[in-house]
Amino acid sequence: MRVARCGVIGLSSGLLAVVAHASATGHLPGLPHVLAFAAAVAWACGPLTDRRLEAAEIVGLVVTVQVTLHVFLAVLGRHPREVVPSPSMLVAHALVTAVVVGALTGAEGAVFRLAAALASVLPRRFTPPPAFAPLRIPIAGPNEQPLSEALRRRTVPRRGPPVL
Structure with missing residues (x-):
């Protein structure tokens, strides 16, 4: 479900931003750029x-995508110096933002209502039965060397030239 939601967010906000950009400038960008x-x-x-998005989060996400796509298409377009949007471009992006936010907010609610309805109807996954035998935990045996010897080997390095 997460992958589908990511795809819907990417395609709807990205492709509708391209439509807004193309309607204001009169030319479509290359398909590889749009898909990328x-x-x-x-x-x-x-x-x-990983969770249900609130309307304010969707607005922030879509506005960020619109601004980023506008700069991306302006830099890759015919006039890379026109990063500041014209009034018609600003109106087109604002309309697309409103449409995408409305669609994504409605889709978000519908997806989670559908998931709740399916969860109430589908059988639940059962927990595994408890184990009958006691759990065996391996216990380390007695240490052959005293603790002082282990500490000496790990903390006091050998001094002197390397042995050849």
């Missing part, structure tokens, strides 16, 4: 998917 960025976003979102 979407894969990087999905990989970076991996640690975030």
